[in-house]
Amino acid sequence: MRNVYLHLCFVFCLIFPFISQAENGDEHMVLGMGIPFNYPFDRTVKWHIKELASGAVLKHGMGPIRKLLFEVPGTYQITIEEELNYDPLTCNHPQYPEEMTIEVSPFHMEFDFSTVRLSDEIVGGHPVDGQTLSIDVTFTAYGQDSLACEIQPFTSSGVGTTIVGVPVHREVTLYPGVNTITYRLSGQARSNSYLMFDFVDINNQVQVYGLPQKIK
Incomplete structure (x- = not known):
């Protein structure tokens, strides 16, 4: 389900x-x-x-x-x-x-969820403070070669989760093609639960990623 x-x-x-x-x-x-x-x-x-x-x-x-x-x-x-x-x-x-x-x-930013990389496994009941999550994004622009912008933090949803991700570099320049964004994590999650992360793109639209494995 x-x-x-x-x-x-x-x-x-x-x-x-x-x-x-x-x-x-x-x-x-x-x-x-x-x-x-x-x-x-x-x-x-x-x-x-x-x-x-x-x-x-x-x-x-x-x-x-x-x-x-x-x-x-x-x-x-x-x-x-x-x-x-x-x-x-x-x-x-x-x-x-x-x-x-x-x-x-004139801009489009798509998170490539197949490229999500965690520096360490998220373990239930243990803080993730200091861990990182990296993800590739594909950026396209109409009539521009690049865009200086501010990357928004992501939040999580799920039973008992307080995990948030703050971009390591808040101010970035995106170029057409693939760009990598790294977030520094804080908070923790409950054991035996599933997590979903809400990433915000440059148009303030939310793109949702579900962590495939259950938190141990």
Whole structure:
């Protein structure tokens, strides 16, 4: 069951970008450059996508949006029209906001979880203070050769865990291709538990990694 749960979490993160609710009820999304946009609209929903800067309509259609790629970074707006059921015996509240805003970042940073390297094994009930975790990230940029940025710490989730990872070098310069980030660990975990680490990319989106082995 745990493997199924991790798989579903990973698939959800790939399919749906980071979504926040604006004060007016509209949704705001941040999407890394080169990441396809998907949204499970009902088949009867009509939508139009336009670039806010120019007002040009990028695409329009009905039903779910699947694997839509934005070729140019910027801010895009989705206008939504849905058919409401005015039968007084049924719920006729709209399912979707009237508008959604998509901010397409010129940068994309993907954590390669197959490269996770721990300096020592995490043992239940023992502090991990001073241990390190290294991971490779693939960085892509639109129209730039590099990016000076700040790497965010990662946190953990699981029963009885207090483990956090703080980057050894908080201020870094990322170059297109593979870059390595090293975190210094602190805290501890409970024995006989599974851990998940929440890494934050440069677009403030969370990418979740599940430690494959149970903590002894």
